Amino acid sequence: MTNILSKLPFWGNLSETQKKYIEQNTIIRHYEKGSSIFSRGNSCLGLTYIIKGSIRVYINSEQGREITLFRLKEDDPCVLSASCVISQLSFETQMETEESCDLLIINSSAFRHITEENIYVRCFMYELMTKRFSSVMWTMQQILFSKFDSRLAAFLINESEKTNSMEIHMTQEDIAKQVNSAREVVARMLKRFAADGLIKLRRGNIIINDIHSLRKIGNGN
Amino acid sequence: MTNILSKLPFWGNLSETQKKYIEQNTIIRHYEKGSSIFSRGNSCLGLTYIIKGSIRVYINSEQGREITLFRLKEDDPCVLSASCVISQLSFETQMETEESCDLLIINSSAFRHITEENIYVRCFMYELMTKRFSSVMWTMQQILFSKFDSRLAAFLINESEKTNSMEIHMTQEDIAKQVNSAREVVARMLKRFAADGLIKLRRGNIIINDIHSLRKIGNGN
Numbered sequence: 001m002t003n004i005l006s007k008l009p010f011w012g013n014l015s016e017t018q019k020k021y022i023e024q025n026t027i028i029r030h031y032e033k034g035s036s037i038f039s040r041g042n043s044c045l046g047l048t049y050i051i052k053g054s055i056r057v058y059i060n061s062e063q064g065r066e067i068t069l070f071r072l073k074e075d076d077p078c079v080l081s082a083s084c085v086i087s088q089l090s091f092e093t094q095m096e097t098e099e100s101c102d103l104l105i106i107n108s109s110a111f112r113h114i115t116e117e118n119i120y121v122r123c124f125m126y127e128l129m130t131k132r133f134s135s136v137m138w139t140m141q142q143i144l145f146s147k148f149d150s151r152l153a154a155f156l157i158n159e160s161e162k163t164n165s166m167e168i169h170m171t172q173e174d175i176a177k178q179v180n181s182a183r184e185v186v187a188r189m190l191k192r193f194a195a196d197g198l199i200k201l202r203r204g205n206i207i208i209n210d211i212h213s214l215r216k217i218g219n220g221n
Numbered sequence: 222m223t224n225i226l227s228k229l230p231f232w233g234n235l236s237e238t239q240k241k242y243i244e245q246n247t248i249i250r251h252y253e254k255g256s257s258i259f260s261r262g263n264s265c266l267g268l269t270y271i272i273k274g275s276i277r278v279y280i281n282s283e284q285g286r287e288i289t290l291f292r293l294k295e296d297d298p299c300v301l302s303a304s305c306v307i308s309q310l311s312f313e314t315q316m317e318t319e320e321s322c323d324l325l326i327i328n329s330s331a332f333r334h335i336t337e338e339n340i341y342v343r344c345f346m347y348e349l350m351t352k353r354f355s356s357v358m359w360t361m362q363q364i365l366f367s368k369f370d371s372r373l374a375a376f377l378i379n380e381s382e383k384t385n386s387m388e389i390h391m392t393q394e395d396i397a398k399q400v401n402s403a404r405e406v407v408a409r410m411l412k413r414f415a416a417d418g419l420i421k422l423r424r425g426n427i428i429i430n431d432i433h434s435l436r437k438i439g440n441g442n
Contacts, residue, residue, distance in 0.1 A: 059362065067365060086351060088348065088352040088355055089351065089354075090355045090359065119340050120340065122344055122348075123340055123343055123344040123347060126344060126347030127347045129351040130309045130347050130351065133351070133353070134312060136354070136358070136361075137280075137311075137312040137357070138311065138312060140357075141312065143365070144288060144364070
């Protein structure tokens with residue numbers, strides 16, 4: 001456990017007593033794919049660190065509409081899961097595992113205690129929040145300002161570059177979640193792209209046919 | 222100037238040398254109402270502190286659509302105006318004075334220098350960003366999830382409570398800016414409210430007639 005804890009940027013700024021205290025208040029927990037990280041009425045887990053797997057962070061409306069804010073992957077720490085420690089925060093996010101996950105968790109009361117005692121831990125927490133702020137702003141600008149065809153094209157290009165392949169293995173449902181739209185809207189636009197010869201549609205699979213044109217749309221041209 | 226600087230939360234954590242250095246790199250500048258705080262191509266002014274006046278912080282799309290993120294008033298510090306100092310930030314905001322303003326400005330290179338030297342200043346900067354993050358999330362949730370009638374009603378109630386008056390002295394243009402909508406949409410909804418007997422419309426003036434019903438709409442009922 002200590003070798004994982006020592007990856008936290010503030011670890012070197014802790015006293016020996018503080019290190020021991022944190023070790024005593026840390027657990028490793030396994031989550032299956034698709035689990036909610038917060039159980040109902042318990043939205044303050046503590047500082048988490050992803051040992052393995054990936055997490056989607058989102059907000060949802062009372063009507064159940066979801067907006068994905070950003071994703072976390074291996075070796076990402078997260079303090080939104082310790083939102084009760086951050087008095088400046090007045091919003092709540094949801095977190096869901098996208099793959100099965102192993103999480104390191106420093107419980108929130110211990111984490112709170114250390115943030116009060118140690119300015120470096122406090123600074124780490126706020127710095128990480130600032131980084132997430134930046135991700136969220138990017139997402140919001142995409143949602144508020146991008147035209148949907150451009151957004152979907154940019155998403156396909158981005159997926160293709162990430163996997164270094166012209167085939168995208170995702171269902172329309174999954175794509176809709178990721179681009180914050182409805183499945184029907186995604187299906188319609190994909191059909192248009194296919195009709196224009198930009199992509200080919202297969203079951204659970206999209207093949208990029210004309211990356212040059214798709215990229216132009218993705219860039220808003 | 223020092224009596225204003227000493228209102229900054231980190232002032233007590235500076236060495237005498239650092240205090241002097243900041244004093245040498247601080248100016249007070251006056252802005253007329255409606256001025257852009259950033260001039261073109263110079264989006265990194267430094268740490269600002271509002272001595273007098275108020276500022277609207279917003280983002281805009283390439284097509285010129287504006288989204289108001291939050292407002293700053295007297296005695297509010299702002300580090301978004303020093304965005305070049307915050308390496309985690311990858312988005313740019315615009316700032317405009319809503320009234321004539323006197324701003325204290327610590328220039329960005331001096332502010333950067335002090336954030337690198339002093340963990341308390343760094344922590345202050347990130348903590349403030351976290352607070353703004355929270356405001357922005359509130360705004361975004363309003364935009365993404367609220368129905369417009371409810372949003373407009375909530376805005377009118379809020380204005381009425383702020384000024385402690387049943388009369389709201391604002392043009393429809395101003396209201397549209399503040400609720401992130403178009404003037405036409407605001408005009409239409411205000412007419413509907415008036416037809417329902419909730420408000421009375423006067424030139425540049427709205428009088429709340431039935432605050433009870435308006436509040437119900439504002440609460441989404």
